[in-house]
Amino acid sequence: MRTATALVLLALLLLAAVVVAAGVGPYRIAPPDVAAAMLRRILGRPAEGPVDTVLFSIRLPRVLAAALVGAALAAAGAAYQSLFRNPLVSPDILGVSTGAGLGAVLGILLGLPVAAVQLLGFAGGLLTVATVAGLARALRGGGDVLVLVLAGIVIGALAGASISLAKVLADPYDQLPAITFWLLGSLSGVKAGDVAATLPAVLAGLAPLVLYRWRIGVLSLGDDEARALGVDVARLRLVVIGAATLATSAVVAISGVIGWVGLMVPHMARLLVGPRFDRLLPASVLLGAAFMVAVDTLARSAARIEIPLGVLTALIGGPVFVVLLARGRRRAAA
Numbered sequence: 001m002r003t004a005t006a007l008v009l010l011a012l013l014l015l016a017a018v019v020v021a022a023g024v025g026p027y028r029i030a031p032p033d034v035a036a037a038m039l040r041r042i043l044g045r046p047a048e049g050p051v052d053t054v055l056f057s058i059r060l061p062r063v064l065a066a067a068l069v070g071a072a073l074a075a076a077g078a079a080y081q082s083l084f085r086n087p088l089v090s091p092d093i094l095g096v097s098t099g100a101g102l103g104a105v106l107g108i109l110l111g112l113p114v115a116a117v118q119l120l121g122f123a124g125g126l127l128t129v130a131t132v133a134g135l136a137r138a139l140r141g142g143g144d145v146l147v148l149v150l151a152g153i154v155i156g157a158l159a160g161a162s163i164s165l166a167k168v169l170a171d172p173y174d175q176l177p178a179i180t181f182w183l184l185g186s187l188s189g190v191k192a193g194d195v196a197a198t199l200p201a202v203l204a205g206l207a208p209l210v211l212y213r214w215r216i217g218v219l220s221l222g223d224d225e226a227r228a229l230g231v232d233v234a235r236l237r238l239v240v241i242g243a244a245t246l247a248t249s250a251v252v253a254i255s256g257v258i259g260w261v262g263l264m265v266p267h268m269a270r271l272l273v274g275p276r277f278d279r280l281l282p283a284s285v286l287l288g289a290a291f292m293v294a295v296d297t298l299a300r301s302a303a304r305i306e307i308p309l310g311v312l313t314a315l316i317g318g319p320v321f322v323v324l325l326a327r328g329r330r331r332a333a334a
Contacts, residue, residue, distance in 0.1 A: 003279045006272040010286035017290045018067065021297040022059045024079035033326060039148055060267070061192040064107075066296035068195065069251040072202045074288025075281060076244035077262025078269070079209050082216050082277045083240050084145055090263040093246045094154030094241065097259075099128025100252040101183055102159045105166045108178050114189060116156055118253040122201070124159075125249030129241065131155050145237075184308030186255040190275065194254045205247025208239050209281060216240060217277040258292075258309050260317030265291055267324045 019038075022207070024265065029037075029051055037052050047053065047317075053196035076091040077317045084093070092098065102122020107117035135151040136144070163183070170176040215236055269283035292309075293296050299307045 003273050003283075007286065010272070010290065012281060014067065014286050014290040014293070016188045017293040017297075018063055020254070021063045021188055021293050023076055024297050024301050025054075025059060027054050028259060029059075029132075042149075046213070057192075059196055062187050062190050062296065063293055065187050065190040065195050065198075065254060068198060068202055068290045069258065070265070070288035071285045071294025072205065072247040072251040073258065073261040074284040074291075075206055075209060076248045077238050077288075078214065078266040078277070078284040079244045080186055080262070080282050081266055082220060082280070083237060084149070085220060087221075087267065088263070089296035091244060092156070092259070092262070094132045094245070095128045095159055096125040096158045096248045097243050098159040098163070099325075100125035100249050101257050102128070102162050104182055104253070104256070105179050108175055108182065108238070109166055109170060110307045118194070121253035122237050124247045126253055128155055128159055129245040133238070133241070137279075144159055172277050181308065183310075185310035185313075186299075186306065186308055187255055187260040188300070188306055189252055198250050201250035205243045205245075205250065206285070208243040212236060212239060213281055215277040219276070220277070237240075255309065258313055261288055261292060262311040262322070264317045264321050264324070267321065271324075284301045321333035 019034050023031055023034045025294050033047050033051055034055065037048075037055050039053070040046075040048065041056065047056075060083060073091055077089070080089045080091055081087055082255070083089075100121040101124070104117050104299070105122035106124075107120040129152075132148065132151045132155045135155065136148045139151070163179075166178060167179055170179055203321055213230050215226075218229055218231055218234070219236070221229075226233050226236075248262075266280060266284050266290040269280055272287075273279040273283045293310050295309060299309055299312055
């Protein structure tokens with residue numbers, strides 16, 4: 001499939017997912033009514049009845065948050081997989097999600113308001129990856145991918161152990177349920193202000209990936225070949241890790257820990273546009289956004305209680321990823 005065609009189809013898929021998702025809920029709104037309300041808002045026309053209130057005060061902030069989360073996680077996953085030249089890499093390889101989880105858990109233990117918990121989650125993700133980079137540099141392997149990954153595993157394990165300890169110390173009737181639900185991922189408490197606060201950080205994280213997309217693509221040839229083409233590999237690796245970490249930390253702070261998106265979606269995008277990073281990045285962003293909008297809609301409508309997003313992404317992502325791997329092996333054998 002041609003790249004332009006694939007991107008147009010993915011954009012239409014995302015738009016359709018947003019329109020359908022915005023109408024799903026206890027107060028059902030037909031897709032044509034959703035589209036009409038959006039058009040009224042774009043054209044600056046006055047609101048009409050409760051439809052506009054439900055859409056713009058309750059539904060759309062959550063739907064847009066889901067799209068933002070999916071886009072950021074998928075873009076970070078594509079960047080990490082291209083950077084490390086490993087299709088099994090996800091945004092959490094350097095411990096960003098675990099670090100963000102630890103920061104949020106500490107905020108819950110301290111009884112801080114939701115905004116402060118989100119801020120601590122954001123800071124925790126950034127601090128964890130900064131610690132990983134510092135440890136790798138201290139081991140004189142800052143430019144060595146293997147040392148960087150091993151440092152990420154060590155720091156991620158320490159953060160995970162700290163989360164487990166915090167769960168033991170938490171109040172089992174109040175704090176522990178909040179911690180558990182946050183770690184499983186949810187957008188139930190997201191408001192328009194959260195989306196507005198998260199968007200600049202996500203855009204700041206995605207911008208370097210767009211600007212350096214050609215150089216990131218050159219890394220797939222290998223470090224020596226990239227250096228021969230004039231790419232500062234160590235500097236580029238630092239920029240990509242920092243950008244992907246910024247975007248991931250920002251969305252994990254409002255959604256909690258959601259797995260599989262950054263691992264699975266780039267694989268699905270490769271089937272449509274191929275492995276070139278300049279094509280893979282926009283395809284991953286659009287497909288990741290549409291995927292998370294669909295998953296969040298399923299999470300809040302499939303059962304009488306809301307299903308955690310991390311549970312659904314694992315239930316969907318595991319089998320899909322196995323199919324993708326099997327398909328890849330068949331292609332390699334052929």
